[in-house]
Amino acid sequence: AGSARRRREGTCARARVQALPARRWLHTSLHSSVIFRSAAQRIGAQPLVPEKVVADIEEQYKGVPSVKGMSSWFSGWGQGLGLSGGLSGLGLAKSIITIGGRQVRLQRVLAEGGYAVVFAGQDVSTGEGLAVKRIIAADRETADRAEGECQKHAQLRHEHILPFMGMTKQKRKDGGYEVYLLLPLCDGGHLWDYASTHSLSLRDKLRVVAEVASALAYMHEVPLAHLDLKLENILLDDDGGGQQRCLLCDFGSSISETMDCGSMSRKERLDLEDHIARFCTPMYRAPEMVDLYAGLSVGPPADVWALGCICYVLCFGVHPFGEASAVQIITAAWAPPRDRVCDASMLELIGAMLRPQPNERPEAKGVAAAARGLISDLASGIDEPQRIARL
Structure with a gap:
């Protein structure tokens, strides 16, 4: 099962690479720690990915399985090039967002799917560990669906359902939206x-x-x-x-x-x-x-x-x-x-x-x-x- 999951993640990463403007295939090994630097050089996107950014990414994903790191990186980089996803892994230590009246500093990526990224964060005032789910909505219909998820979640109160702590929606420069859900941080993983x-x-x-x-x-x-x-x-x-x-x-x-x-x-x-x-x-x-x-x-x-x-x-x-x-x-x-x-x-x-x-x-x-x-x-x-x- 683990092998199948790694294959799926590898396929996902390769598909994202193919979607980039240069349409260049990356033959670098998925298990190489220099995959990020090689990617930047091979598709000619050096102006978008300066050396410092590459170094930041390598530092962030130190100790993380490289396939997962690559998947998160390309999804994030794609947003910078106008694709779906977002620069989910960059500058998180400096990213602060207000959700439900609480200021939360985003620290690292916990998980990423086709429509959302989940971050580990920290309440700026209390230091409490929190989780933030960010949903990228390309249009109003998708944003409404994300808000619908929040409304459904907010009405659920049960000892074995993850508590809902708040949400906020932000308009993006490209006309889309970002919907943020504030949730407890579960240290046990899934x-x-x-x-x-x-x-x-x-x-x-x-x-x-x-x-x-x-x-x-x-x-x-x-x-x-x-x-x-x-x-x-x-x-x-x-x-x-x-x-x-x-x-x-x-x-x-x-x-x-x-x-x-x-x-x-x-x-x-x-x-x-x-x-x-x-x-x-x-x-x-x-x-x-x-x-x-x-x-x-x-x-x-x-x-x-x-x-x-x-x-x-x-x-x-x-x-x-x-x-x-x-x-x-x-x-x-x-x-x-x-x-x-x-x-x-x-x-x-x-x-x-x-x-x-x-x-x-x-x-x-x-x-x-x-x-x-x-x-x-x-x-x-x-x-x-x-x-x-x-x-």
Whole structure:
């Protein structure tokens, strides 16, 4: 999985290089620490990238895997050349922005996606560590969508949902907008990185399922369906007792009503298809999201499906639909790896969440209750057959 992710990041970086005006391909090794200097020289953009800037970038990304550094650098550089993204990595120590009445100094890049950059920052007055999500909007429609994400997030208050702390919007000289969200800084990173570097016990896995399912159950009552639930959208933070707690984040793909594909117009179906294609990660999409012409409804059960995928990854270290094959997803054609062992009760829980028909999956609150029950059974020493029967 890590290798696949590195390949995706490398592909993303190469695509960004090709989009630059000179259209010159960079053959320099992705693992070379001089990639930034070579890039500047090869495409003839020296006036845009002076020596001091290159040195600043190299210093900022010291100790960061070079592929990630390159990806962030080219996305940022592209904005300076009129492309999407922004100069996300330059001069952050001097960048101060006011959000929700608080002055925040941006310090470093934490993560970067197709539509946003997340920075680690610090409250100028108190020194508190904070996170700032910057969304680049090329037009008013995109800016309105970003504000919609803020409004959805602001109404959510749950112990396992990342708190919303404020937002601000700024007009850009090119006519676009920058929308900034102020969020708590979670030192534990996201669940994908944590699960990749730690050995999780059965109790740990069940606790993740219980906490995320409880957050989803709350959202579904609002009502909101997340529609892009994945390990990278689950942050970890200290719960005050020395344990990591899960915090659900990133609500840009969420919808506020169940979409009945069987009764919607052609335009509505195309709009939903576009929304899913742009904002929902392929390998976590539920069958009803993959085939909108099946006449099923897209809503909360899709989140339960995604949680089933997460549970599978926690148990086996690989994704049940790693190639994102439409046929595999629609038919729910998954199976546990033959060379890996998983607790039978976890397999039953995964199987319940990965049912192809959305109305046959348990509700999120039922999943949370089942996971808590299994945790209680583990503490009580109840044997395996009884624990399976409880599901």
